[in-house]
Amino acid sequence: MSKSAWIMGGVLMAATLAVDSAWAQSQGMSGGIYTCVDRNGRRITADRPIVECLDREQRELSPSGTVRRQIGPSLTEHERTALEAQRRKEAEERALVLEERRRERALTARYPDKASHDTERAAAIQLVDDVTATAEKRIAELQQQRKALDEEMEFYKKDPNKAPMALRRKIAENEENIAERQRFIQGQELEKRRLHQRFDAELAQLRKLWESQRLPPSAADAAAPAASR
Numbered sequence: 577m578s579k580s581a582w583i584m585g586g587v588l589m590a591a592t593l594a595v596d597s598a599w600a601q602s603q604g605m606s607g608g609i610y611t612c613v614d615r616n617g618r619r620i621t622a623d624r625p626i627v628e629c630l631d632r633e634q635r636e637l638s639p640s641g642t643v644r645r646q647i648g649p650s651l652t653e654h655e656r657t658a659l660e661a662q663r664r665k666e667a668e669e670r671a672l673v674l675e676e677r678r679r680e681r682a683l684t685a686r687y688p689d690k691a692s693h694d695t696e697r698a699a700a701i702q703l704v705d706d707v708t709a710t711a712e713k714r715i716a717e718l719q720q721q722r723k724a725l726d727e728e729m730e731f732y733k734k735d736p737n738k739a740p741m742a743l744r745r746k747i748a749e750n751e752e753n754i755a756e757r758q759r760f761i762q763g764q765e766l767e768k769r770r771l772h773q774r775f776d777a778e779l780a781q782l783r784k785l786w787e788s789q790r791l792p793p794s795a796a797d798a799a800a801p802a803a804s805r
Contacts, residue, residue: 608644609637631656683778684785693782697775701768708764711757718754725750 611621612634620626625647626634636644649656687693725747732739 609639610647611635611637631659680781680785683782684789687778687782689786690779690782693775693779697771700771700775704764704768704771708761711761711764715754715757715761718750718757722747722750722754 608623609621610624610626611619612626612629612632613619614626614628615631620628629648631649633649634647636647638644687696725743728743729736729739729747736744
């Protein structure tokens with residue numbers, strides 16, 4: 577057991593003992609009613625000391641509504657800080673679980689079966705292929721332009737430095753445009769790999785979710801945590 581878990585266990589045990597002690601003392605005062613406002617602003621009433629208000633003052637009322645006594649807080653400042661930290665951690669964990677369940681429901685609603693997932697994968701890949709094809713077509717056009725420019729340079733092959741500056745500038749621009757589109761095509765290939773990886777990961781998770789949907793309710797509940805991993 578980690579040191580933090582050991583400390584939290586001691587805090588919770590001390591809190592439980594404090595509640596039990598206060599409740600035991602209250603048994604000699606028949607009809608006691610306990611009331612407090614918890615940290616979320618909720619007013620709570622019970623027939624024994626209230627666990628949610630261990631970190632704040634609570635009142636014991638008689639059946640007629642008069643205040644018999646005031647109790648607490650039952651925890652030290654350090655214990656209250658530790659308890660608040662534990663509560664925040666548990667709230668965050670619950671929020672993460674709820675968000676994961678919401679995401680899983682949205683995923684299975686979007687892809688009820690493998691065919692729908694395959695269709696979207698194909699559409700995403702096709703979009704990248706279409707963009708790549710456009711870039712490749714532009715490269716072919718630029719290469720044709722380069723042939724014409726090279727023919728002009730034939731007149732200056734003995735001394736290329738005598739070629740007009742405008743011609744040399746066109747050749748340099750042509751080379752840069754071709755290189756730029758080649759880099760773009762390489763980026764699209766990386767994008768295709770990224771898309772396949774994303775769809776592969778989704779499919780692995782979806783298979784577990786689809787399987788859990790086919791299980792009986794009790795078995796599906798047990799399988800849900802595994803599908804989230």
